[in-house]
Amino acid sequence: MGSSIAIINRSLHDQVASRIRDLIIEGSLEPGSRIDELQMLEELGVSRTPFREALRTLAAEGLVIVRPSKGSIVRKLTQEDVFSMLEVLGSLEKLAGELACERASDKEVEAMVQLHESMMECYRTQDRMPYYKMNQEFHSRLAELSKNETLQEMQSNIQARLKRIRYIGSQTPESWAGAVADHEEMILALKGRDATRLGKAMVAHLKKTWDRVKDGI
Incomplete structure (x- = not known):
């Protein structure tokens, strides 16, 4: 009982x-x-x-x-807080992407492709909160595919603190479209198991995230 x-x-x-x-x-x-x-x-x-x-x-x-x-x-984050967290998250997700290309099974990659397609459907219907939650899941699952527990813990810790910040990163039609384009590049690199390409895509995505959110903090 x-x-x-x-x-x-x-x-x-x-x-x-x-x-x-x-x-x-x-x-x-x-x-x-x-x-x-x-x-x-x-x-x-x-x-x-x-x-x-x-x-x-x-x-x-x-x-x-x-x-x-x-x-x-x-909690209210300063611009300095957000910049420093995104800087570290960019390096973590670069490594996650590189390792995922080497270590993920074909089934795991296919599951990521399906998640990406679900995100794109939410983008087409402009359904923001479901898109946002799947986006968070995409980044978490990419970290999991690194098969590195330390990386996963660090990525999860920073991502949790940036939840509101990541949400405002797709507030305007232009910034949301830019984030979607970033994800299209990421999934192509993962499907091709191109570690260098995916690593670069992750770093670029986090740098652009800073540009999209800095004026809203």
Whole structure:
């Protein structure tokens, strides 16, 4: 009995964390703003325990700062924070791309192609949040295909902190089209197992991401 309750609670906690994360990513909860606990509890229809657990999860991801007895706030990143994280992420994803070309199975590459095609369908229908979530998954799965756990951990840590930043990187039609073109290049390189080409594509993509987001920070 106890284990089933734990599973239900974990599921609720994950749902609450996911909803608050989306509000942060979309900008409904603005960077630097205080999270109104009573209002959020009412909106989400949950009790304090799963809500506070969710905030701790988001704090571990770097999206929220939990301040005991002062309330929690949405973490606000400076331009310097974002630039330094994108700089490191560019090098990590360059290596991930190079290793993936060498180490991924044909089945794993085909799964990435299918994910890319699903992203392109969302782009065609201008369905932004599903596109964004698949985009995050694409970068995470590329790191996994490196078969290097240290790289995966570092990539995951930085990507989590940049969730809102990556979202605003496709706010204008031009920037979204540019990101899509980057992904077309990435998937061609991965299909061809061209490690050098994919490595360059990953670095270029992260540099362009900085250009797309810097004025919105």
